[in-house]
Amino acid sequence: MPRLDIDALQTLCAISDHGGVTxxxxxxxxxxxxxxxxxxxxxxxxxxxxxxxxxxxPLLTEEGSGLVTYARRILSLHDEALASLSRRALSxxxxxxxxxxxxxxxxxxILGRFTRLHPDVSVRTHVRQxxxxxxxxxxxxxxxxxxxxxxxxxxxxxxxxxxxxLHWVRSRDLQLDMTRxxxxxxxxxxxxxxxxALNTPPDCGLEIVLECASSAGIRSAVLAGLGVALLPARYIxxxxxxxxxxxxxxxxxxxxxxxAPKPSPPVRSLQxxxxxxxxxxxxxx
Numbered sequence: 187m188p189r190l191d192i193d194a195l196q197t198l199c200a201i202s203d204h205g206g207v208t209x210x211x212x213x214x215x216x217x218x219x220x221x222x223x224x225x226x227x228x229x230x231x232x233x234x235x236x237x238x239x240x241x242x243x244p245l246l247t248e249e250g251s252g253l254v255t256y257a258r259r260i261l262s263l264h265d266e267a268l269a270s271l272s273r274r275a276l277s278x279x280x281x282x283x284x285x286x287x288x289x290x291x292x293x294x295x296i297l298g299r300f301t302r303l304h305p306d307v308s309v310r311t312h313v314r315q316x317x318x319x320x321x322x323x324x325x326x327x328x329x330x331x332x333x334x335x336x337x338x339x340x341x342x343x344x345x346x347x348x349x350x351x352l353h354w355v356r357s358r359d360l361q362l363d364m365t366r367x368x369x370x371x372x373x374x375x376x377x378x379x380x381x382x383a384l385n386t387p388p389d390c391g392l393e394i395v396l397e398c399a400s401s402a403g404i405r406s407a408v409l410a411g412l413g414v415a416l417l418p419a420r421y422i423x424x425x426x427x428x429x430x431x432x433x434x435x436x437x438x439x440x441x442x443x444x445x446a447p448k449p450s451p452p453v454r455s456l457q458x459x460x461x462x463x464x465x466x467x468x469x470x471x
Contacts, residue, residue: 188231188232188233190228190257190260191228191231192260192261192264193224194224194225194227194228195253195257195260195261196257196261197210197214197216197221197224197225198225198228198236198250198253198254198257199254199257199258199261200213200214200221201221201225201237201245201246202245202246202250202251202254203343203345203461204342204343205245205342205343206245206342207221207222207225207237209342209343213343225237232249232253234247234249235247235249235250236249236250236253237250258458258461258462259462261458261462262458262459262462262463265455265458266303275304275305275306276304276306276307276451276452276455277304277306277307277452278306278307278308278450278451278452279307279308279309279310279452280307280308280309280310280329280330280450280452280453280456281310281312281327281328281329281330282297282309282310282311282312282328282329282330282331282332282456283311283312283313283314283318283319283322283323283328283330283331283332283333284311284312284313284314284319284331284332284333285313285314285315285316285319285332285333285334286313286399286400286401287334287401287418287441288332288333288347288441292463292464293332293460293464296459296460296463296464297309297311299459300455300456300459304452304455307452307455307456309456312328314376315373315374315376315377315378315399316331316333316334316335316376316378317376317377317378318376319331319333319444320333320335320444323444323445323446326446328446329445329446329449329450329453330443330444330445330446330449330453330456330457330460331443331444331445332347332441332442332443332460333441333442333444334378334439334440334441334442335378335439335440335442336378336382336436336437336438336439336440337349337437337438337439337440338437340440340442341444343444343445344440344442344443344444345442345443345444345445345457345461346440346441346442347441347442347443347460347461347464348441348464349438349439349440349441350418350419350420350438350439350441351418351419351438351439352379352416352417352418352419352436352437352438352439353416353417353418353419353422353428353429353430353436354414354415354416354428354429354430354432354433354434354436355408355414355415355416355417355422355426355427355428355429356408356411356413356414356415356426356427356429357408357409357410357411357425357426357427358425358426358427359411360411360413360414362414364432366391367391367392367393368391368392368393368413368414369393369395369412369413369414370383370392370393370394370395370413370414370415371395371396371398371404371407371408371412371413371414371415372394372396372397372398372404372415373397373398373399373401373404374397374398374399375397379416379436380394380416382434382436382437383416383434383436392414395412395413396412396413401417401418401421404417404421405417405421408426409423409425409426414429414433416436418439443457443460443461445457
């Protein structure tokens with residue numbers, strides 16, 4: 187039976203994470219030819235193609251994508267085993283940023299497990315809007331950001347956690363006059379939904395009547411009939427009506443992990459732990 191090489195699995199994950207062999211070589215202590223050789227040996231060993239190697243085609247084959255999922259779990263257990271046996275425990279500080287949408291029970295469990303495994307690593311968490319987190323990453327104020335972007339704005343080094351659809355919604359009890367500006371329930375000034383929404387054509391203009399940084403607050407305002415809003419599919423209930431056909435088409439949402447350049451060993455360890463635990467996990471849309 188074929189056996190999987192840890193280095194080869196790490197290389198495959200790097201190709202997936204960074205969007206290609208060339209980009210992976212920029213982040214690994216290996217040349218592009220060495221990376222290609224590792225993947226070719228792995229393909230020969232498994233007797234199946236892992237990379238498509240065709241212009242315009244997806245980066246990974248179906249077999250390659252499936253192996254990446256297993257590889258992340260294998261590498262996480264591998265790193266955890268090494269950490270538990272290592273005499274040099276991880277230590278340091280991690281500045282983690284996340285949006286409200288990602289402060290889930292699953293992530294809390296992941297962070298709890300990480301801090302138990304690495305008691306000398308301090309994790310300080312900031313909950314902010316995605317635009318604020320992106321600015322903090324660029325300025326070096328945080329080390330990791332878990333945030334939302336439109337899928338056409340995902341960067342090559344970003345690691346996809348899951349996707350969701352963004353919908354225009356209203357309460358079924360709210361009557362709208364489409365000839366007048368629509369009352370719009372917006373997230374705060376740092377909301378990238380709002381920036382895109384304000385490009386709505388003039389015959390379907392918007393008038394902001396509420397700004398709230400909380401998805402729960404926006405959802406409550408929709409149910410109260412205060413106006414229309416943009417909400418991810420996970421927040422939409424049967425007592426809301428989707429208005430997508432009448433409004434500006436919105437891109438798909440991607441929930442990503444974005445890491446600052448040259449991450450420290452504790453940051454890399456947390457990055458691997460989060461990605462292995464949360465990706466891929468695509469909610470229904």
